[in-house]
Amino acid sequence: MATRGGDPVGFAMGRVAAQEAEVLTLAVHPAARRGGAGAALMRALMTAAAQRGASDMFLEVSEQNAAARRLYARLGATEAGRRRRYYPDGSDALVLRLALSPCGAAPGA
Numbered sequence: 313m314a315t316r317g318g319d320p321v322g323f324a325m326g327r328v329a330a331q332e333a334e335v336l337t338l339a340v341h342p343a344a345r346r347g348g349a350g351a352a353l354m355r356a357l358m359t360a361a362a363q364r365g366a367s368d369m370f371l372e373v374s375e376q377n378a379a380a381r382r383l384y385a386r387l388g389a390t391e392a393g394r395r396r397r398y399y400p401d402g403s404d405a406l407v408l409r410l411a412l413s414p415c416g417a418a419p420g421a
């Protein structure tokens with residue numbers, strides 16, 4: 313959960329199974345975007361996953377979601393695959409991979 317002035321502005325959820333982590337949800341309130349909350353939430357998720365023993369984190373993002381794709385790219389994500397017509401609007405999902413350092417540091421963030 314990310315807060316500003318005590319109010320929640322966004323949240324992220326993930327899970328870890330053995331050495332692999334997955335981002336389930338990441339969202340920041342529209343009024344609070346471009347303030348660093350999304351990147352902070354992702355870094356917190358990466359740190360938490362690394363602390364639980366994960367070495368890689370995977371996520372799916374619409375190829376049309378420029379904001380999220382740029383955020384993940386800045387965190388060092390690389391493309392690991394593509395799910396064709398994954399979303400209801402027919403767009404593809406990109407499967408991205410983030411390599412987690414043992415201490416959870418996010419390169420390039």
Ligand SMILES: CC(C)(COP(=O)(O)OP(=O)(O)OC[C@H]1O[C@@H](n2cnc3c(N)ncnc32)[C@H](O)[C@@H]1OP(=O)(O)O)[C@@H](O)C(=O)NCCC(=O)NCCS
Pocket residue numbers: 338339340341344345346347348349350351352372373374377378379380382383384386
């Ligand atoms: C994607 C999302 C979580 C980003 O949250 P945010 O708090 O705005 O992100 P940040 O402020 O931490 O931005 C970090 C970087 O991401 C990129 N970014 C974020 N929003 C962007 C936008 N609208 N356009 C282009 N780049 C963007 C930028 O590189 C930005 O760094 P900068 O502001 O220094 O240029 C937010 O837009 C959101 O909730 N979107 C709807 C839900 C969603 O798409 N979730 C992801 C599903 S996979």
